Amino acid sequence: MTHRLAIHDLLDGRATPDRVHAFLEGKSFPLVEGPRVTVVWRGEADGVNLRHWIYGLESSNALSRIPGTDLWYIVVEIPPCSRVEYKLEIHRGGTGHWIEDPWNPYRARDPFGANSVIQGEGYEIPAWTRLDPEARPGTLEPFRFESKALGGPRSGHIYLPARFRRSRLYPLLVVHDGSDYLKYAAMKTVLDNLIHRLEVPDMIVCFTDSPDRLREYPNHEGHAKFVSEELMPDLTRRLPLLDNAQARCLMGASFGAVAAFTIAHRYPGVWGRLLLQSGSFAFTDIGTRNRRGPLFDPIVEFVNQYREAPIAVAERVFMSCGVYESLIYENRSLAPILDATGMQVRFVEARDGHNWENWRDRLREGMSWLFPGPIMFIYE
Amino acid sequence: MKRRTESVTGGGAPRAVVLLGAQRFDPTLRDAISDFGVKGKIATITAGWQERETDDADLVEHLEGRCVNLRLHARAEEVFKADPELHEAHRTRQALLRQRQDFYRIRLEHALDTELVISQRAAPEAMLEEEERASVDAIRELDQRHLERCERDRRQFDDTIRPARRAAVVRQRAELAAIVSECEGIAIAGGHVASLLNRLALFDIGALAANKVVFAWCAGAMALAERVVLFHDSPPQGPGAAEVLDRGLGLVTNAVVLPQPEFRLRLDDRARVALMARRFAPAHCIALPARARVGWSRGGPSAPYGVLELRDDGTYQTLQSHSQAAIKVRLP
Incomplete structure (x- = not known):
């Protein structure tokens, strides 16, 4: 009725x-x-x-x-x-x-x-995405890195948690399109809040940017080398980071998710956690021509090959995608393939589209699943 | 089921053990101290608060200054600073335990999924009951094996590193023994249960509790039990699975202590409540909301207040006297 x-x-x-x-x-x-x-x-x-x-x-x-x-x-x-x-x-x-x-x-x-x-009815902007005066703010420091692999400088920001101490060791999260995550997905506020709520552990987050993301993010050897052989080792030297794959995570949205996944694929055993949001994982079942245009060609080539011979590239993978975006088909198709390799995979669908607020709203579930905070340990 | 620690201060049991609900907003510790006839000084342990250990002004005020903070967290840091070998070994052990916990959790999640799937199937009632028992048995076996592995790791650590014989630890234990000897009671606050448990073990607080009245709440209460169970029914990453962490001090046996049920347990979810009760039986799952209190002394159990017991039919009720009597407390 x-x-x-x-x-x-x-x-x-x-x-x-x-x-x-x-x-x-x-x-x-x-x-x-x-x-x-x-x-x-x-x-x-x-x-x-x-x-x-x-x-x-x-x-x-x-x-x-x-x-x-x-x-x-x-x-x-x-x-x-x-x-x-x-x-x-x-x-x-x-x-x-x-x-x-x-x-x-x-x-x-x-x-x-x-x-x-x-x-829609029942939707509320999550409280943990808003500034909480109770949550002690972490710090954001700009960084600049001269990359040999990419032949030029790369910049971004490093987030240190509010109670950062050099005597402690922290997990590392590397975020593609870092400035956009900070600006459009309120990611610093989210980090401050989730850490304050004990839902994720204190962590160090490296927000990276690319001047040419459409070229460097889809399975790009130089970018993978920059992240895995230059940036990560440099951060490990300079900051108190846990030195194991379980404590290292790559994340990104759209092409950034492709970058995260393909880096892990090129460097198995280095990155133990992946957070992939609305990944542009285009593929074809017949031939190699895809409807999305030539920018997607390297992705199609990679995903087609991966679907032929899927391997575990990390230990835990959190995937999310909006049901109102066209990529839901590709993400739904990829999730069981990843799961069958022995990786722990959690795939979450949201009634949302290909946009930053969708990616913001999924951060809590994704980050707390990949890096559970001390909430299970603290009783006071 | 006693937690294995190297004790150099000798055995002995507490005079009484009192478990309380959370103290943060509505403290009841002072009343409990009075009701249990403790007139002397109280040694407080706030090591679960970690670096904030000495932010204890509210507790000191509540106890009207009749207390001394044992500073176990800071003492452990001092020990690690003085003994880098022990520090490194401790770090390695903690990393091992974390990995152990991760593997256990992977198996546990599958076992819990299996239990859920089977419980949803249509089948003759007798068959379902039998399968349900098998599911719970499988989970119990996982819990037990995990405990045994943790115990083996700890034993190996104790045998190789011998923390109780290391000069820095011996010195701190002697200082602590002197302080505690001046006190009539020990109050163990909550916080990070694993961190607290490590400090309690490192300084052999179980032995120092001899002839004292021990009050404990939240993580402190969990640490006194023979088995520490981590739980949260609604964590941010989805429905939470309770998991065994490790052995506790073992002052309280035959009970699983569940603090803050108001925030952590979905007591209206009968399937979850029933599974929790069956999984840890014959131990009694006791939930301690704010203002709750249950105690045992040489004279026997004292009347509980506000304590809930999870039942295997999925319901819960206030702790009954026969259940309280079944919970064993190491007393002289």
């Missing part, structure tokens, strides 16, 4: 400015009513479209104008606890331009700008 929505009251009978005003007043939009969400826009236009990135659904959906008014609306099905990023496309005079939804206060930011976000 379909429940009656607030918009239906407005649609019953003739819509007047007063009735539109009454409908909009006191409500926040998009209006979430169970699994159905009403998105609105007001203004003069030839047409308005909702543009989203949910894989498998039509990416452009037209809003309807309520006759006699400047109010446009669309009702969409959004499963509980979902996050959906979108923009509105406004058509005027034969051209369209994309805008963030002015009625929606929620934004998700990434290196390309910002999107509006529909938060």
